[in-house]
Amino acid sequence: MKVVPPSFFKHDAVLVAQKLLGSVIRYKSCSGMIVETEAYRADPASHAYRITPRSAIMRDTSGHWYVYFVYGMHHCMNITTNSIGEPGAVLIRALEPLEGVELMKKRRGTDDARSLCSGPGKLCEALGVDRRLNGTAVGERMHVERFRRMGARSIAATPRIGINEGKEHLWRFFVKGSAFVSKTKQEERSYKK
DNA sequence: TATTGGATCGCC
DNA sequence: GCGATCCAATAG
Numbered sequence: 195m196k197v198v199p200p201s202f203f204k205h206d207a208v209l210v211a212q213k214l215l216g217s218v219i220r221y222k223s224c225s226g227m228i229v230e231t232e233a234y235r236a237d238p239a240s241h242a243y244r245i246t247p248r249s250a251i252m253r254d255t256s257g258h259w260y261v262y263f264v265y266g267m268h269h270c271m272n273i274t275t276n277s278i279g280e281p282g283a284v285l286i287r288a289l290e291p292l293e294g295v296e297l298m299k300k301r302r303g304t305d306d307a308r309s310l311c312s313g314p315g316k317l318c319e320a321l322g323v324d325r326r327l328n329g330t331a332v333g334e335r336m337h338v339e340r341f342r343r344m345g346a347r348s349i350a351a352t353p354r355i356g357i358n359e360g361k362e363h364l365w366r367f368f369v370k371g372s373a374f375v376s377k378t379k380q381e382e383r384s385y386k387k
Numbered sequence: 388t389a390t391t392g393g394a395t396c397g398c399c
Numbered sequence: 400g401c402g403a404t405c406c407a408a409t410a411g
Contacts, residue, residue: 232394239394241394246408247407248406248407262406262407263406264393264394264395264405265393265403266404266405267396267403267404267405268395268396270394270395287394313396314394315395315396316396355394357394
């Protein structure tokens with residue numbers, strides 16, 4: 195698979211978030227195809243709305259991993275975007291597991307392939323990612339490679355999840371029909387039936 | 388230094 | 400619907 199070059203990320207987060215769908219994230223022995231993303235600029239829902247020591251990476255880098263810890267128990271991984279000085283990042287929200295599935299099942303404590311990486315906290319746990327990856331360049335320790343080509347017709351857009359402001363922006367993107375995207379409570383219930 | 392709430396998840 | 404559980408951000 196072809197490695198994604200740094201220039202790929204030097205564009206607006208809303209564009210990069212869509213173009214990342216169908217690419218593969220590889221970390222150690224595990225990999226998965228990106229099926230769901232969200233874009234963050236310096237808007238009110240973004241960590242970069244106010245630049246802090248934590249969020250400065252969104253302004254000061256492009257093509258680097260921004261990994262943070264939330265709710266006392268979960269990690270979220272982003273890739274910083276835009277040109278230097280212009281804040282932006284893409285949150286990776288779901289992967290279709292490809293390689294290392296057995297290890298992912300072990301880490302996640304489930305055999306259900308659809309539950310392994312269907313959420314930002316889940317996929318970090320499945321891949322064994324924590325804040326030690328924060329600030330590393332894409333391709334340094336965790337990699338992104340071209341895999342599938344996703345046309346505009348196969349991409350859906352909705353408001354971002356878990357935010358209170360900026361709901362007018364349809365900056366969450368996912369692969370239509372994928373069984374591996376994160377699920378709402380309602381979707382979760384109907385799937386179990 | 389103290390307080391508050393979070394780009395989540397899984398169980399009740 | 401709610402609790403878990405740590406830490407970054409902000410206020411004092």
